[in-house]
Amino acid sequence: MTEENKEVCKPQNAPTSPLPIKKAADVRPQARRRRWLIWSFFIFVLLPVVLGTIYTTFIASDRYVTHAGFSIRSMTENSGGDLLGAFTGLVGKGSTTSDAYMVLKYLESREVVERLENDISFREIYGSEEIDIFSRLPANREIEKVTKYWERRISVSFNPTSGIINFEVQAFSAEDSQRVAKLLLEYVQELINTLSETARMDAVHYAEVEVKRYETRLLDILKRVQTFRENEESIDPSVSAMAQIEMLSAMEKELIELRTRIAILEQSVDENAPSLRSLHRQEKALEDEIKAKGGGLNKEGFPEGLSAQLSQYESLQVEKDFAQRAYASALASLETARIEAGRRQRFLAVYEKPALPEYPLYPRKILYPVLIIIISVVLWGVGILMAYAIRDHIS
Secondary structure, three states: OOHHHHHHHOOOOOOOOOOOOOOHHHHHHHHHHHHHHHHHHHHHHHHHHHHHHHHHHHHOOOEEEEEEEEEEEEOOOOOOOOHHHHHHOOOOOHHHHHHHHHHHHHHOOHHHHHHHHHHHOHHHHHOOOOOOOOOOOOOOOOHHHHHHHHHOOEEEEEEOOOOEEEEEEEEOOHHHHHHHHHHHHHHHHHHHHHHHHHHHHHHHHHHHHHHHHHHHHHHHHHHHHHHHHHHHOOOOHHHHHHHHHHHHHHHHHHHHHHHHHHHHHHOOOOOOOHHHHHHHHHHHHHHHHHHHOOOOEOOOOOEOOOHHHHHHHHHHHHHHHHHHHHHHHHHHHHHHHHHHHHHOOEEEEEEEOOOOOOOOOEOOOOHHHHHHHHHHHHHHHHHHHHHHHHHHHHO
């Protein structure tokens, strides 16, 4: 029988071939993916959650927290302001605001760490063997790394609207936490006092320099006046000049009268008459006396010998008066600068002093495991989605 006849002879109701069955090669990748998901969930979710919970609950050392709050005030802070200042809250707080930000940086600085090391043995407090290995400060660390560690143990905040600074210090015992916070408050007080003193000295320094300069100038001119008086042997040349002017005026008046009498007498008597000769002798004597007193008065009415002397003395007097007025003005400016510097003085207003904590706030033994679960699940889910997206893109 041929093949064609066999096909014809097949019964009409013969069963069809069964559906295709999945091969083992198709089943294995799905099983591997399921196993990979299970293992990845175990490694990236369960293991971190278990380890984190064990650490925060049984291993991590308790950390006590001490709070403190203060603000930097100035005597000249303005209570009023414009509309913008009312909304921003920055009215009259320019210098104190900059000082507040300076304090924020100072509390986390290397200088604070070094001062704490000198005052309370910072490395011993935070590097004790009783502290868990992940929280303690390793021994023999460089100061830069110690400063980085300190930045994790202090939290500082500043409210520009109210001007209030808050900080909290973490330590592994309640007493150490309070002691460190008290020292920090003392350090800030010293810093503010230093800034205030520096600002006061800067404000007064220029005025003091001006007073010193005008004082030197005044002393110089007074010394020159004294030298002039000693050389001229006269306390006040103007008074001497006035007396000499009066005397010379009287003598010249007398000389004029004498010459008038001589002129009249010459018309009536002989030249060798005793009376006329007597008058000539009086005239000559009076002329010699006038010459001895300075040679008479010049066109301005001053004695010839005292004119230059008076001019020099008056010039010294003008310089002296100007130097005295300038010195008095400089003294007034210095006093004003000192008053203004006193009004600008800054001080620390503490509203929350460091108190002894009674309960450790860290670690958060419930919150931290919950956060670890959430973060681990989220990261694991994102990683799985990315892996599947990459696989689909490649296939």
